Amino acid sequence: GAVVSQHPSWVICKSGTSVKIECRSLDFQATTMFWYRQFPKQSLMLMATSNEGSKATYEQGVEKDKFLINHASLTLSTLTVTSAHPEDSSFYICSARSQGGYGYTFGSGTRLTVV
Amino acid sequence: KQEVTQIPAALSVPEGENLVLNCSFTDSAIYNLQWFRQDPGKGLTSLLLIQSSQREQTSGRLNASLDKSSGRSTLYIAASQPGDSATYLCAVYGETSGSRLTFGEGTQLTVNP
Numbered sequence: 001g002a003v004v005s006q007h008p009s010w011v012i013c014k015s016g017t018s019v020k021i022e023c024r025s026l027d028f029q030a031t032t033m034f035w036y037r038q039f040p041k042q043s044l045m046l047m048a049t050s051n052e053g054s055k056a057t058y059e060q061g062v063e064k065d066k067f068l069i070n071h072a073s074l075t076l077s078t079l080t081v082t083s084a085h086p087e088d089s090s091f092y093i094c095s096a097r098s099q100g101g102y103g104y105t106f107g108s109g110t111r112l113t114v115v
Numbered sequence: 116k117q118e119v120t121q122i123p124a125a126l127s128v129p130e131g132e133n134l135v136l137n138c139s140f141t142d143s144a145i146y147n148l149q150w151f152r153q154d155p156g157k158g159l160t161s162l163l164l165i166q167s168s169q170r171e172q173t174s175g176r177l178n179a180s181l182d183k184s185s186g187r188s189t190l191y192i193a194a195s196q197p198g199d200s201a202t203y204l205c206a207v208y209g210e211t212s213g214s215r216l217t218f219g220e221g222t223q224l225t226v227n228p
Contacts (some may be wrong), residue, residue: 109158
């Protein structure tokens with residue numbers, strides 16, 4: 001099956017610093033990856049869609065200068081939260097759509113806490 | 116705009132019961148529907164993927180059906196176990212959503228020993 005590896009699983013950072021989250025497709029090429037944010041007891045909120053080799057498409061209300069997305073290869077996409085603040089604390093999950101009838105595959109998520 | 120609704124929002128059952136989770140969507144022009152499971156603090160695990168041309172999919176104790184014309188899907192869990200306790204999410208992928216999934220709000224299932 002299709003596997004997406006996401007790291008780190010949790011991170012604590014100080015306010016004002018930047019944090020990078022990686023998402024790798026291990027056994028398939030992901031031309032498109034998706035980044036979600038999830039608040040407690042809520043469903044997933046799509047933040048942006050990243051396409052390999054081009055700029056990401058951000059959903060309305062998502063600050064593209066705060067949430068930098070890079071999709072430099074067919075197997076790696078990164079989300080960098082810049083100048084993090086406590087309100088950026090959340091659960092971030094990546095996803096990719098695989099071929100071969102597996103649908104969408106999700107990473108294990110990253111719990112970000114900004115102190 | 117596609118909207119996905121899941122009922123009930125929460126469900127608590129004793130171990131061994133058979134149960135049904137419901138999902139409805141407003142735009143029937145979908146390519147597929149996917150059921151996921153999410154444990155607390157974890158990512159999503161795909162359970163079943165139903166293509167628009169299919170009526171149902173089965174995996175172990177799970178059976179998912181799809182009635183595209185009426186905009187409904189059900190997830191049937193047989194002989195529920197405490198380990199089935201999780202949030203179950205339904206998501207559709209269709210013509211009106213580009214390449215994005217549209218999620219329901221989920222059903223939080225608790226199976227009591």
